[in-house]
Amino acid sequence: MKLATYKDGSRDGQLVVVSRDLGHAQYASHIASRLQQVLDDWNYLSPQLQDVYDALNSGRARNAFPFDPAQCMAPLPRAYQWADGSAYLNHVELVRKARGAEVPESFYTDPLMYQGGSDDFAGPCDPIVAVSVDHGVDFEAEVAVITSDIPMGCPADRALDGIRLLMLVNDVSLRKLIPDELAKGFGFVQSKPATAFSPVAVTPDELGDAWARGRVHLTLQSTWNGRKVGLCEAGPDMSFHFGQLIAHLAKTRNVRAGSIIGSGTVSNKGVEKKGRVDWPNGYSCIAEKRAMETIQDGQPVTEFMQFGDTIRIEMKGRDGLSIFGAIEQEVVPLKKV
Amino acid sequence: MKLATYKDGSRDGQLVVVSRDLGHAQYASHIASRLQQVLDDWNYLSPQLQDVYDALNSGRARNAFPFDPAQCMAPLPRAYQWADGSAYLNHVELVRKARGAEVPESFYTDPLMYQGGSDDFAGPCDPIVAVSVDHGVDFEAEVAVITSDIPMGCPADRALDGIRLLMLVNDVSLRKLIPDELAKGFGFVQSKPATAFSPVAVTPDELGDAWARGRVHLTLQSTWNGRKVGLCEAGPDMSFHFGQLIAHLAKTRNVRAGSIIGSGTVSNKGVEKKGRVDWPNGYSCIAEKRAMETIQDGQPVTEFMQFGDTIRIEMKGRDGLSIFGAIEQEVVPLKKV
Numbered sequence: 001m002k003l004a005t006y007k008d009g010s011r012d013g014q015l016v017v018v019s020r021d022l023g024h025a026q027y028a029s030h031i032a033s034r035l036q037q038v039l040d041d042w043n044y045l046s047p048q049l050q051d052v053y054d055a056l057n058s059g060r061a062r063n064a065f066p067f068d069p070a071q072c073m074a075p076l077p078r079a080y081q082w083a084d085g086s087a088y089l090n091h092v093e094l095v096r097k098a099r100g101a102e103v104p105e106s107f108y109t110d111p112l113m114y115q116g117g118s119d120d121f122a123g124p125c126d127p128i129v130a131v132s133v134d135h136g137v138d139f140e141a142e143v144a145v146i147t148s149d150i151p152m153g154c155p156a157d158r159a160l161d162g163i164r165l166l167m168l169v170n171d172v173s174l175r176k177l178i179p180d181e182l183a184k185g186f187g188f189v190q191s192k193p194a195t196a197f198s199p200v201a202v203t204p205d206e207l208g209d210a211w212a213r214g215r216v217h218l219t220l221q222s223t224w225n226g227r228k229v230g231l232c233e234a235g236p237d238m239s240f241h242f243g244q245l246i247a248h249l250a251k252t253r254n255v256r257a258g259s260i261i262g263s264g265t266v267s268n269k270g271v272e273k274k275g276r277v278d279w280p281n282g283y284s285c286i287a288e289k290r291a292m293e294t295i296q297d298g299q300p301v302t303e304f305m306q307f308g309d310t311i312r313i314e315m316k317g318r319d320g321l322s323i324f325g326a327i328e329q330e331v332v333p334l335k336k337v
Numbered sequence: 338m339k340l341a342t343y344k345d346g347s348r349d350g351q352l353v354v355v356s357r358d359l360g361h362a363q364y365a366s367h368i369a370s371r372l373q374q375v376l377d378d379w380n381y382l383s384p385q386l387q388d389v390y391d392a393l394n395s396g397r398a399r400n401a402f403p404f405d406p407a408q409c410m411a412p413l414p415r416a417y418q419w420a421d422g423s424a425y426l427n428h429v430e431l432v433r434k435a436r437g438a439e440v441p442e443s444f445y446t447d448p449l450m451y452q453g454g455s456d457d458f459a460g461p462c463d464p465i466v467a468v469s470v471d472h473g474v475d476f477e478a479e480v481a482v483i484t485s486d487i488p489m490g491c492p493a494d495r496a497l498d499g500i501r502l503l504m505l506v507n508d509v510s511l512r513k514l515i516p517d518e519l520a521k522g523f524g525f526v527q528s529k530p531a532t533a534f535s536p537v538a539v540t541p542d543e544l545g546d547a548w549a550r551g552r553v554h555l556t557l558q559s560t561w562n563g564r565k566v567g568l569c570e571a572g573p574d575m576s577f578h579f580g581q582l583i584a585h586l587a588k589t590r591n592v593r594a595g596s597i598i599g600s601g602t603v604s605n606k607g608v609e610k611k612g613r614v615d616w617p618n619g620y621s622c623i624a625e626k627r628a629m630e631t632i633q634d635g636q637p638v639t640e641f642m643q644f645g646d647t648i649r650i651e652m653k654g655r656d657g658l659s660i661f662g663a664i665e666q667e668v669v670p671l672k673k674v
Binding site: 130182187188248251256258259291328 | 350376416418420422441443444447449450451452453454455456457466468469472489490503511514517519520521522523524525526527528529530532585586588589590591592593594595596671672
């Protein structure tokens with residue numbers, strides 16, 4: 001099942017069911033008007049939405065209309081929790097290696113995770129509004145899940161059963177604010193502006209056997225200013241699966257329905273060729289590209305995003321069709337909004 | 338105006354208006370069923386709630402019933418944002434001095450703030466559920482505000498106008514998990530279990546002239562196992578006022594209606610007497626008491642909370658009446674819930 005939230009001028013938008021091929025959609029107002037409602041009462045409401053979805057896919061739906069990602073808010077336009085992991089340790093190794101720092105041993109057994117702001121998410125085609133490009137605007141292409149209620153102390157394997165929906169994420173970062181902010185020790189506040197999500201959220205069954213052992217075994221594409229810079233495999237190098245990330249978050253507290261948990265920047269290990277390490281799959285954030293340049297040539301040359309820059313993030317299924325629709329954002333200055 | 342949320346078995350509870358003396362309450366279902374609705378549409382809905390409040394206070398209310406704090410959820414049982422500052426620098430100085438660390442110069446101009454989990458708040462009389470007391474269960478008595486929409490880049494003085502409601506907070510902390518978690522650099526996740534809030538949230542006018550320059554000039558009382566351990570003045574030593582805290586959060590992103598911003602542990606400067614520093618106002622968290630003991634005698638002797646321990650947090654107005662009602666929690670083990 002694929003679900004989206006259409007803009008209607010309200011804070012939470014209107015829930016729509018979207019066909020598998022992302023061609024058509026139908027309002028679900030007779031079942032639920034907001035996605036959070038569905039997550040709050042999943043067992044009762046989701047079978048009714050599944051019926052709408054089946055009708056849409058078989059062309060039997062009444063009142064279907066062409067689906068337009070530009071009309072979408074984030075599937076959850078605001079959420080009660082957004083906790084982003086950093087499950088691709090290759091990303092951590094790369095960024096640390098470039099600045100000559102070690103990866104602490106504990107990082108291999110204890111996931112990195114930060115609590116993010118969830119009051120003001122961006123839709124898939126909303127601009128990235130920046131006060132200044134001097135802040136070092138960067139994209140971060142990720143996968144995320146939306147959970148059911150997860151009780152405190154839930155083990156990782158059971159936490160997997162609590163995954164209701166999957167989405168793509170652009171965890172926009174202000175790189176030049178990060179060092180000073182993290183040095184204060186309390187995590188990210190100013191260095192993480194509005195996070196954007198894919199047009200649709202999908203149930204795990206939509207991924208078929210590409211969803212296995214808590215990981216998505218597909219390629220995440222990042223296209224920066226029209227150039228494909230990342231074709232990263234989301235499965236193999238994910239050191240902690242989503243069940244482990246959820247269990248980490250739930251260790252000392254309950255995690256409630258509608259919580260969004262992110263994978264962190266999708267990243268693949270480098271390949272050594274003739275004494276030089278190369279990263280044939282590219283990168284899912286510019287910070288990583290700059291780390292690669294530093295490791296290869298001693299210094300970064302790629303600049304962060306400028307006003308007018310665009311980023312497109314998408315993932316295709318084994319049938320070649322877009323699963324989540326594309327995140328397509330442009331960096332714009334605050335005053336122009 | 339004083340507002341609360343009554344338990345009704347649902348995730349968001351039922352909005353009630355509470356009389357100034359906290360004696361009576363009335364359901365506001367004919368105006369709004371949930372507090373978030375009111376915050377989303379404040380200018381339209383709050384005058385209607387004010388009418389109910391006026392009727393309650395003058396004894397004209399129909400369908401009023403005795404107000405029972407034990408029936409309360411947090412005023413916002415779940416929120417889209419909870420960002421907790423650390424605005425009492427004396428608290429930071431004390432804790433750092435005890436472990437022989439310096440306070441960085443930037444801390445005096447750039448507020449400390451962390452993003453907290455907001456999906457599962459505790460009501461004022463709900464238990465503090467702990468996996469283990471070996472985690473070092475501590476209370477933290479604080480003041481918090483709930484905001485309107487605050488646009489990105491809003492200056493501190495204008496941000497003050499966006500304060501809709503005030504509450505008390507128990508920002509429960511697991512002290513022994515904090516050092517390892519903060520060392521990872523991404524802030525708090527496992528070391529901050531469910532945060533609890535006072536029975537009622539009040540509009541700033543309820544504080545009279547005790548609400549001045551973005552600070553609450555009243556005494557915050559903390560009573561641990563029946564013993565008053567803190568009578569801390571919330572006004573004088575708050576180094577950053579609430580407008581500054583909100584502006585800090587809004588520097589690079591919009592802050593949306595219903596965001597909760599906390600003051601951090603309320604703390605007063607020590608007084609030197611005969612060459613020994615003393616803290617006559619006591620403490621608003623045990624970590625601070627342990628820091629005082631370390632500074633005075635070289636080591637901490639007070640242990641953190643045990644199962645069965647209780648904490649009561651309250652603030653009285655200049656008329657001696659409780660403003661927010663009391664947070665009254667008991668530490669209980671996970672298995673007993």
